[in-house]
Amino acid sequence: MKQSNVIKIGLVILPFGMMFLGALSLIYSLNAPASKSREGGRSVLNMKVLSTPDELNALVQRQAYDIGSRPWKDKDKTRITAKWIESELSEENIGFRSQVTFIGDKGKDYRIVEAELPGESLAEEVLLVVSNFSSPDSCPGANSNASSVSILLGLARYFVNTKNMRTIRFVACPSKFPDSNSGDILSANYIAEKCKRGKEKLIGVVDIGSLGFYSEEPNSQSSPHDFNIGFPAIGNFIALIGKQSSHKSMSSFVSGFTKRLNSPVHKVSLNDEEASAFDGLSAFTEKGYAIIRVSDTGALRYPHHAKKTDTPDKINFYKMAEILKALSLTISTELNS
Secondary structure, eight states: OOHHHHHHHHHHHHHHHHHHHHHHHHHHHHHSGGGOOEETTEESSOSSOOOOHHHHHHHHHIIIIIIOOOOTTOHHHHHHHHHHHHHHHSTTTTOOOOEEEEOTTSTTSSEEEEEEEOOSTEEEEEEEEEEEOOOOTTOOOIIIIIHHHHHHHHHHHHHTTOOOSEEEEEEEEOSEEEETTTEEEEHHHHHHHHHHHTTOEEEEEEEEOOOOOOOOSTTOOOOOTTTTOOOOSSOOSEEEEEEHHHHHHTHHHHHHHHHHOSSOEEEEEEOHHHHTTSTTHHHHHTTTOOEEEEEOOGGGTOTTTTSTTOOGGGOOHHHHHHHHHHHHHHHHHHHHO
């Protein structure tokens, strides 16, 4: 066959071949599981997905190694961390359209990142989930507080696109921010005040503390020295810390989480004076909002707290995944019962 004829045949067949392949691709895309419809511009695929230990590990490593030490006084690292969290929550990743609030008097360096999933029949009732993304100075902060942020992002991933009676709002913030008029301000104070000004009806605040370190060794757990708050001697438990009034108001959350977690849970019920030992709790209770901190007790157990050795290899990601599951299921019940 002459070369010119071969070329002519090829020119005729090629378009039909491309059309055939295109048709096959379209049929596949319409029927494949990964091509389900989108609602409101967001994928409806990743609904109620629980992050794996490896995925939680990757989130902690991103903060501890890629971003590095994130003390609140370091405005550059604070800005970078907040923008990373905003990106993780975004429609391109987890699937939220997050809201950023600039705080303090340092321009756009200090910000609070929020992502909200409005409820339906009881949308005015809000459950707040809060995480502080700052680390101690000169410290990778794998446990303090990359573990906290990773759990918050895991919860956001679980709830995205779900339908609930009540509203859930995820809030990530630096521990403090500078203000020339008032000095250093706890972000918790700003958030609680904002909710109070807006006359928001918070059904409770779940404050995610550090959640990555556990030990079965005797005497691996200590207790606060200034108050008569007794912890078990073995640091293998999760502490649910709050004022007595918060434990009463959020009793269904406390009992639900305790039943769902296959690990020891220790309830810490504080009086007004004892609550002052835990930054951020009084900020909400003074505004009339109940708050429970979920924590591994941080420095009271973790020998690497505020040290350069606070690295991801010290973290129990399997335990974190168990906690994430128990929190997800418990919060789902709170939103819909």
